[in-house]
Amino acid sequence: MKNNLKKIAVVAMVALVIAACKKNQESTTEPQETVKNSDKVLQYIKDLGFPATSIVDNGNEFIVEEDITFPKNMEIPTNGAGAKTEQYYTGSIVNSTKKLNIRIFVDPSMTSMSSEINSAIAQWNGVTGSTLRFSIVTTAPYDILIKDEALTAPPGYVTCGMAQFPSGGSAGALVRINKAGIAGNSFAQRARTICHEFGHCISFRHTNWSAQGESTATNVPGVTGTDALSLMNGGQCGSGATVLSQKDKDATAVLY
Numbered sequence: 617m618k619n620n621l622k623k624i625a626v627v628a629m630v631a632l633v634i635a636a637c638k639k640n641q642e643s644t645t646e647p648q649e650t651v652k653n654s655d656k657v658l659q660y661i662k663d664l665g666f667p668a669t670s671i672v673d674n675g676n677e678f679i680v681e682e683d684i685t686f687p688k689n690m691e692i693p694t695n696g697a698g699a700k701t702e703q704y705y706t707g708s709i710v711n712s713t714k715k716l717n718i719r720i721f722v723d724p725s726m727t728s729m730s731s732e733i734n735s736a737i738a739q740w741n742g743v744t745g746s747t748l749r750f751s752i753v754t755t756a757p758y759d760i761l762i763k764d765e766a767l768t769a770p771p772g773y774v775t776c777g778m779a780q781f782p783s784g785g786s787a788g789a790l791v792r793i794n795k796a797g798i799a800g801n802s803f804a805q806r807a808r809t810i811c812h813e814f815g816h817c818i819s820f821r822h823t824n825w826s827a828q829g830e831s832t833a834t835n836v837p838g839v840t841g842t843d844a845l846s847l848m849n850g851g852q853c854g855s856g857a858t859v860l861s862q863k864d865k866d867a868t869a870v871l872y
């Protein structure tokens with residue numbers, strides 16, 4: 617009996633040691649897993665067709681083509697492998713449920729541009745043949761956070777805004793607007809910047825990707841070619857189209 621108790625005690629101690637080892641192992645493997653996900657994100661960006669030279673490592677995110685960001689901890693879309701990005705999109709869109717109400721939370725830093733935000737929302741919500749709708753919410757949960765940030769990366773660019781593409785069926789979760797950078801623009805141009813960034817959140821690429829020297833994008837079926845009137849043309853902060861073009865609307869109706 618005494619001997620058995622001793623055995624049990626030994627087994628228990630061994631179990632404790634094993635448990636302790638496991639705990640240590642877990643804590644050491646965690647950072648590696650974080651690194652791994654960023655490698656997957658990098659591969660996903662390359663799979664979308666962005667050349668390695670266009671990808672800027674910016675701390676906890678990657679930036680491509682000046683205003684599109686990919687968080688290193690993002691969920692990789694399951695159809696990501698071999699995905700290409702026709703107007704032009706990434707191949708990964710907001711799912712059929714979530715597109716009906718994409719909730720935007722306006723950070724206090726952006727409330728001074730609420731009118732511009734509402735104007736941008738009205739453009740997307742007004743597309744005939746599309747059931748995609750944005751709305752403003754004042755509490756969590758929300759799908760997109762829009763906030764002010766002095767955008768200084770990538771170096772050498774004046775970046776007016778940045779946004780994320782959809783992932784996992786959800787809209788791109790973050791829009792950053794360089795409020796100081798666009799403050800001198802007209803109301804219509806400030807609203808354009810915001811409208812453009814929301815366009816990225818729902819998967820649109822730059823319509824002028826070719827002229828901009830960007831990676832090959834996927835045509836939205838039936839809506840092809842260049843479009844000087846597209847609000848989704850890139851590199852036109854302060855000077856581009858201020859209303860969605862007919863082709864922008866057609867592409868939205870096809871996808872949503």
Ligand SMILES: [Zn+2]
Pocket residue numbers: 683684812816822849850851
């Ligand atoms: Zn853009």
